[in-house]
Amino acid sequence: MFKKETEYALRGMVYIQLQNLKERRPGVAEIAREIEAPYFFTAKIFQRLAKQGFVKSMKGKGGGFFIDPEKKDLPLKELIIAIEGEELFIGCGFGLKNCDENNPCPMHHQYGMIRDQINQLVAGETIQSLARNTLSKTLAFSRENVDER
Amino acid sequence: MFKKETEYALRGMVYIQLQNLKERRPGVAEIAREIEAPYFFTAKIFQRLAKQGFVKSMKGKGGGFFIDPEKKDLPLKELIIAIEGEELFIGCGFGLKNCDENNPCPMHHQYGMIRDQINQLVAGETIQSLARNTLSKTLAFSRENVDER
DNA sequence: ATATTAAAAGACCTTTTTATCTTTTATTAT
């Protein structure tokens, strides 16, 4: 579905968000290790995401990546479009130059429904919501927090 | 969503099916022109599909491609898997090595629903059903949109 | 038979994606 770069970015951003919640700023080495992505490729990806403002970074000792806590939740869609464009969210499944309601391809109806659902997922979910999701699952198994839910 | 090769194959197969219904056997030149795909790339793709048995061909004067009318409808899924594998139909949207119900990624639930719908589309629709679809409505086929020419 | 037609085969090329490595710059702890 997504490019490798997008997958690494998604996993890495969620990992950074999770660590930030623990008052930690993971570096490239840690991120790459945890999301099981190649070190240098991960470095390059987050370098770009930093330049684009999706993540902040600090150099030097104790440095690493963090997500601006002031900023509101980041929808997956914004991140994905920045990496691989919006073709997946607007394009025709049959490969026509553009999906046109008035000139539909033979799978327009069914594919349109799938595309709508994809749009709903990436517009509705955010890096933060995925992090919270991960956290709640973890909490369900953790010994410290058996009581609530 | 799909690779270019898959898109060309889908469009080409539907075009062949449509022409076969008119008792015609289109050649590579005609197919490539009609689906607006590069000639030699189209040639290579259908050469491979012929070898794999998805389409039959005749060399020489009056030759071209045709779909065995004896064979039952060909589900898109079979064709797509032959070209680009089944990752799209079984893989994890977050990029985990495999989608595991017991070890779900943070988008497992929502992505799973999308993947299910994709599977439903490609298992339910066939080259023949898309061709019939094109015939019944006045659907777009070429990559051009009629109103913009 | 021969000329013509059209697919098969396979070598070749270009671009994009994925990945690696080295050097430079910024930050911090000491």
Next chain:
DNA sequence: ATAATAAAAGATAAAAAGGTCTTTTAATAT
């Protein structure tokens, strides 16, 4: 200050996707 640390920058490269071209083989019309 200086040593240690970690990201930024940018060059390089392997692999996959996308595309092109030439030669060979098969079929048919004449």
